[in-house]
Amino acid sequence: MPENISIRIDGEYVPAQDGQTILEVARAGNKYIPTLCWLAGISSVGACRLCIVEVSGVGRLLPACTTPVQDGMSVTTNSEKLTQYRRIAIEFLFSERNHRCAVCVSNNHCELQSMAQRLGVTSVRYPYAYPKLAVDLSHPRFVLDHNRCILCTRCVRVCTEVEGAHVWDVSSRGIRSMIVCDMNRPWAQSSSCTNCGKCVQVCPTGALAEKGFAVDEMVKQDRNVSRLTARRGGHS
Amino acid sequence: MKKVRLATVWLDGCSGCHMSLLDIDEAIVAIAKRVDVVYGPLVDAQEFPKAVDVTLIEGAVSSQDDLEKVHTIRRWSKLVVALGDCAVTGNVPAMRNSHPARKMLERIYVEGAQATKGVPVDGVPALLRQAVPVHEVIKVDLYIPGCPPTPAAIAYALGELVEGRMPELASKVKFG
Ligand code: SF4
Ligand code: SF4
Ligand code: SF4
Numbered sequence: 510m511p512e513n514i515s516i517r518i519d520g521e522y523v524p525a526q527d528g529q530t531i532l533e534v535a536r537a538g539n540k541y542i543p544t545l546c547w548l549a550g551i552s553s554v555g556a557c558r559l560c561i562v563e564v565s566g567v568g569r570l571l572p573a574c575t576t577p578v579q580d581g582m583s584v585t586t587n588s589e590k591l592t593q594y595r596r597i598a599i600e601f602l603f604s605e606r607n608h609r610c611a612v613c614v615s616n617n618h619c620e621l622q623s624m625a626q627r628l629g630v631t632s633v634r635y636p637y638a639y640p641k642l643a644v645d646l647s648h649p650r651f652v653l654d655h656n657r658c659i660l661c662t663r664c665v666r667v668c669t670e671v672e673g674a675h676v677w678d679v680s681s682r683g684i685r686s687m688i689v690c691d692m693n694r695p696w697a698q699s700s701s702c703t704n705c706g707k708c709v710q711v712c713p714t715g716a717l718a719e720k721g722f723a724v725d726e727m728v729k730q731d732r733n734v735s736r737l738t739a740r741r742g743g744h745s
Numbered sequence: 746m747k748k749v750r751l752a753t754v755w756l757d758g759c760s761g762c763h764m765s766l767l768d769i770d771e772a773i774v775a776i777a778k779r780v781d782v783v784y785g786p787l788v789d790a791q792e793f794p795k796a797v798d799v800t801l802i803e804g805a806v807s808s809q810d811d812l813e814k815v816h817t818i819r820r821w822s823k824l825v826v827a828l829g830d831c832a833v834t835g836n837v838p839a840m841r842n843s844h845p846a847r848k849m850l851e852r853i854y855v856e857g858a859q860a861t862k863g864v865p866v867d868g869v870p871a872l873l874r875q876a877v878p879v880h881e882v883i884k885v886d887l888y889i890p891g892c893p894p895t896p897a898a899i900a901y902a903l904g905e906l907v908e909g910r911m912p913e914l915a916s917k918v919k920f921g
């Protein structure tokens with residue numbers, strides 16, 4: 510049995526267990542921390558930095574989804590400073606790729622778009638990069654549009670950890686990072702893809718979508734994946 | 746009460762933001778009483794006037810003409826508002842930005858043309874290398890994103906502006 514400990518979140522004592530992350534404890538205590546790359550049921554990687562929190566005594570901001578709790582820890586989930594940094598994280602995501610919500614399959618059902626709204630982002634202060642990026646239309650049922658990818662790696666993790674196929678990976682580093690299929694080939698030529706569609710359903714943006722949907726129409730079913738893993742007793 | 750001198754400008758956009766502005770139902774009556782529309786597609790003025798309280802800009806900055814206009818606007822406006830996604834993010838007009846402007850023009854007016862082939866040059870302003878959001882060129886005081894922004898957001902923002910208050914739009918508006 511993991512040891513019961515106690516931490517403070519926004520001044521309130523909440524029960525926790527050794528080995529849990531700050532995010533798990535906060536969620537169990539109905540405390541909201543914004544997340545984007547995190548998804549119930551798959552591992553946490555700390556890619557998007559939306560879930561940053563302040564921990565007293567620690568000089569830097571820590572991602573709640575990957576930071577384990579410690580007895581006596583005192584966590585702040587919301588402050589001017591945190592909102593400012595979360596907005597910056599969102600604005601970087603917008604400036605790095607080509608997002609045009611008005612003509613996107615995921616318009617009004619997109620986690621990046623709704624997070625921007627929730628955090629009060631009404632413009633992007635950084636110059637847009639306008640990279641020239643490919644759209645992989647080769648798969649008979651699905652599309653991968655790099656223009657809308659935020660490199661959250663949910664697709665990589667769900668395909669590896671839940672479907673067991675490990676089709677996706679991230680190639681290169683930094684601003685050149687790119688989601689790649691198998692050893693960087695068109696999706697239709699993947700020898701490992703089972704066409705299960707899990708990656709599409711968990712993708713928080715319009716980067717992975719089903720064919721045949723117009724603007725506004727792509728509604729994702731990521732809960733089904735989380736439910737499946739819960740039944741298998743995976744990450745919660 | 747002194748009326749607010751309001752200008753509206755249509756750059757590289759589809760006029761949808763102006764449509765949304767006209768779509769604010771009865772709110773337009775109250776606002777119309779408080780403003781003088783001194784410039785814009787809805788009035789006759791040829792020159793951008795020298796003293797404007799609020800200027801709403803629809804569209805991205807896409808051509809040489811747009812570029813000159815926004816500098817003039819900034820010079821003579823107390824408050825500049827980016828109205829709609831094209832002005833705020835570049836949106837659809839910026840879809841050309843990953844490709845050279847010349848290539849795009851040739852694709853449309855030469856490769857894609859049926860009868861008269863040739864990129865038009867007479868009487869049309871030269872395109873800039875990229876279509877960019879207004880705030881990448883001049884200082885913007887308020888952003889109203891949306892494609893188009895909802896009439897409710899526009900009505901609220903104008904209602905505040907005519908009272909001399911700065912609208913708080915965070916979380917009331919969204920991209921797209
Ligand atoms: S993926 Fe989301 S943020 Fe990007 S264009 Fe589509 S709706 Fe907008
Ligand atoms: S469809 Fe299934 S197997 Fe194929 S890449 Fe996506 S998650 Fe992996
Ligand atoms: S394709 Fe979608 S799920 Fe995969 S990394 Fe990009 S945004 Fe995330």
Ligand code: FES
Binds near residue numbers: 547556557559574
């Ligand atoms: S949700 Fe924690 S870093 Fe993305």
